[in-house]
Amino acid sequence: MKNIIYTLLALLALASCSKEEEVVTPPTPNKYTLTITAETGGTVSTEGGLYNEGSKITVTATPDGMYLFKEWSDGSTQNPREITVTSNLTLKASFIKKTYPLAVTVEGEGTVAEEVIVQGSTTETEYNAGTTVRLTATPNEGWVFAGWSGDVESEDLVIEVSIEKGMSVSALFKRDSFELNITIEGEGTVKEEVIVQPGQYDYETVVRLTAIPEKCWTVGGWEMSGDVISNSSSIELTLTSSISITFLSTVVAIDYVTSLLVNEPCEVLQSIIDKCLHPSKQTYATSIVLCARNFLKHQFA
DSSP, rough: OOOHHHHHHHHHHHHHHHHHHHHOOEEEEEEEEEEEEOOTTTEEEEEEEEEEETTTTEOOOETTTEEEEETTTTTTOOEEEEEEOOOEEEEEEEEEOEEEEEEEESSEEEEEEEEESSSOOOOEEETTOOOOOEEEEEOOOOOEEEEESSSSOOOOOEEEEEEEOOOEEEEEEEEEOEEEEEEEESSSSEEEEEEEOSTTBBEEEEEEEEEEETEEEEEEEEEEEEEEOOOOOOOEEEESSSSEEEEEEEEHHHHHHHHTTTTHHHHHHHHHHHSSSSSHHHHHHHHHHHOHHHHHHHHOO
16 A cells, blocks of 8 residues: 555656646847938937847937938838837938028119029029028119118128028119219300100210300300310210210300491491390490491401
8 A cells, every 4th residue: 555655656746847847938039230320410319229029119300400301211201200120220311401492683784693602502593501692783884783672681782691591682773873064154044854764864864955045145066075066056965974064155246246347337336235245245345346347346256
């Protein structure tokens, strides 16, 4: 009987040892490296690390102030994005510069040259954020630069514009203006009449001058810079610079008296002098008439 009991105990011990040997240790999970970087223009929320297979990682790309997120190096544009780790993976976030339009308009006649000073442009009408553009205003002939308006206000011919947003700038040109100075030698008036008027006496304004001599005076001509430019009573001037012009008026009586000296008596001559000759010369002329006709002829010739 004892032998039977010992045998059962031995079998139980063997069974117990067998169960302990059947315990299985779970396998070690695979680990993979995740590497995340950012190009110029932004940052990423994590640089990655070593992760177990199947781990889920969320990453966010954040652009700097003048940039926009473009895409990940695997072509994905999802941001933020969740990554399930199944293998080693390297990702890079790329960013692009914001672009803004620079609209330049011209009022009047002139041109505006655009020159990029810092960074560059993406198209002819848009610039990357942070770009500095130099604008140079050049008036056409007969025009002057009057200033910049819009997002930049200045009277300088050359300005530099920093592109931080969509911007609009206008260059204003106006016609150059000139003086027309008229003097009169003798007795009479000059009537000014604007024929073509881009603006009051502006560049290329055409002015008609009409001489109106006083009674017994006649048009002697028009003089500029010491030269007689016309003997007509009416002339037209195109103003491309400041002009000074003189109307020359002469006394009709001088030639008229000379033609009458041979046959007319002194009384007739005196009457002509009284009507036509300038008061400051009447006394002198009268004394000549009373002296002798020949002497009078000599003086008025």
